[in-house]
Amino acid sequence: MAKDTAGNAFVKFDRVQKSYDGETLVVKDLNLEMPKGEFLTMLGPSGSGKTTCLMMLAGFETATHGDILLDGVSINNIPPHKRGIGMVFQNYALFPHMTIAENLAFPLEVRKIGKSDREQKVKHALEMVEMGAFGGRRPAQLSGGQQQRVALARALVFEPELVLMDEPLGALDKQLREKMQFEITDLAHRLGITVVYVTHDQTEALTMSDRVAVFNDGRIQQLAPPDQLYEQPENSFVAQFIGENNTMEGVVKEIKNGVAVVQLDGGELIDCTPVNVSKPGERTRVSIRPERVEYNKARLQEGAHTLKATVREFIYMGDIFRTRLSVAGNDDFIIKTRNAPDQDRLQPGQEIEIGWLTADCRALDA
Numbered sequence: 001m002a003k004d005t006a007g008n009a010f011v012k013f014d015r016v017q018k019s020y021d022g023e024t025l026v027v028k029d030l031n032l033e034m035p036k037g038e039f040l041t042m043l044g045p046s047g048s049g050k051t052t053c054l055m056m057l058a059g060f061e062t063a064t065h066g067d068i069l070l071d072g073v074s075i076n077n078i079p080p081h082k083r084g085i086g087m088v089f090q091n092y093a094l095f096p097h098m099t100i101a102e103n104l105a106f107p108l109e110v111r112k113i114g115k116s117d118r119e120q121k122v123k124h125a126l127e128m129v130e131m132g133a134f135g136g137r138r139p140a141q142l143s144g145g146q147q148q149r150v151a152l153a154r155a156l157v158f159e160p161e162l163v164l165m166d167e168p169l170g171a172l173d174k175q176l177r178e179k180m181q182f183e184i185t186d187l188a189h190r191l192g193i194t195v196v197y198v199t200h201d202q203t204e205a206l207t208m209s210d211r212v213a214v215f216n217d218g219r220i221q222q223l224a225p226p227d228q229l230y231e232q233p234e235n236s237f238v239a240q241f242i243g244e245n246n247t248m249e250g251v252v253k254e255i256k257n258g259v260a261v262v263q264l265d266g267g268e269l270i271d272c273t274p275v276n277v278s279k280p281g282e283r284t285r286v287s288i289r290p291e292r293v294e295y296n297k298a299r300l301q302e303g304a305h306t307l308k309a310t311v312r313e314f315i316y317m318g319d320i321f322r323t324r325l326s327v328a329g330n331d332d333f334i335i336k337t338r339n340a341p342d343q344d345r346l347q348p349g350q351e352i353e354i355g356w357l358t359a360d361c362r363a364l365d366a
Contacts, residue, residue, distance in 0.1 A: 016066035044215030086155030
């Protein structure tokens with residue numbers, strides 16, 4: 001096998017396409033490189049191509065076109081069981097007739113590892129996920145969270161360099177899911193393994209990943225660290241899909257010195273950071289995050305842009321106040337403010353002035 005040593009990518013998708021019927025592409029010209037030890041999440045709505053990419057990497061699906069490389073070696077023609085990749089699924093996929101220890105020993109037996117080595121590795125993997133005392137039980141005797149821990153241990157027991165996870169926490173309740181998110185990332189970083197994680201849960205993607213690839217319609221829309229994805233979305237899809245977002249439609253009037261002047265459909269003029277608009281006359285969708293908007297005059301920074309607004313709804317949420325406003329023709333403009341002693345509690349019907357900085361307002365594609 002030829003080894004590609006041009007890049008130092010551990011996982012590489014090179015112009016990968018996938019079609020199930022020979023006509024419609026579910027994955028379109030995918031190029032992606034991952035270094036060793038990275039925790040990368042593929043995030044996107046159903047049918048966006050993220051799970052298909054994971055299945056091609058695992059070997060359960062074949063690419064229609066292009067190359068998938070692991071540590072510089074093309075794995076297109078290597079069967080799944082010879083790729084040395086750990087897998088964790090949402091439904092655990094444990095053998096019900098085997099004990100937990102037997103479940104973990106199975107991938108080691110397949111790899112012809114001797115009995116005493118096997119026992120030691122199984123013991124170590126169970127301790128790693130805090131399930132040391134459960135080796136003799138059957139999967140049916142464990143809770144969902146415990147079964148998911150075992151599934152994780154089984155994926156790690158043969159010490160793979162790459163682990164793939166497909167919606168592994170989807171079946172767990174909120175509290176347990178949050179605990180497991182932390183445990184999985186902590187374990188991955190401690191062991192230095194490379195993880196490709198698939199989810200449609202954006203909070204999960206933001207809290208767990210080194211980088212997130214946002215998929216839509218078979219393409220990566222943006223690939224970036226979580227904070228960059230949230231604060232600097234590159235297009236309207238990413239801005240809408242990640243976190244909560246306010247949008248207003250308008251036309252670009254002028255662009256100079258890195259500032260786009262946008263005339264909203266209601267006639268108001270606002271300054272924005274031009275992201276994917278390039279010339280006057282273009283339609284644009286302006287994006288601004290709820291927590292970047294301020295109504296407290298004392299907190300309004302110098303140079304902030306102000307607009308008049310009418311309060312529609314004020315919701316007390318403990319740590320924050322969530323307020324729905326009518327602004328420039330948008331009746332669902334949301335702002336989130338910290339619950340602080342000097343923060344006014346607004347009343348429905350109240351007329352206020354809101355403001356934000358030009359840098360926080362992005363002119364995106366229409």
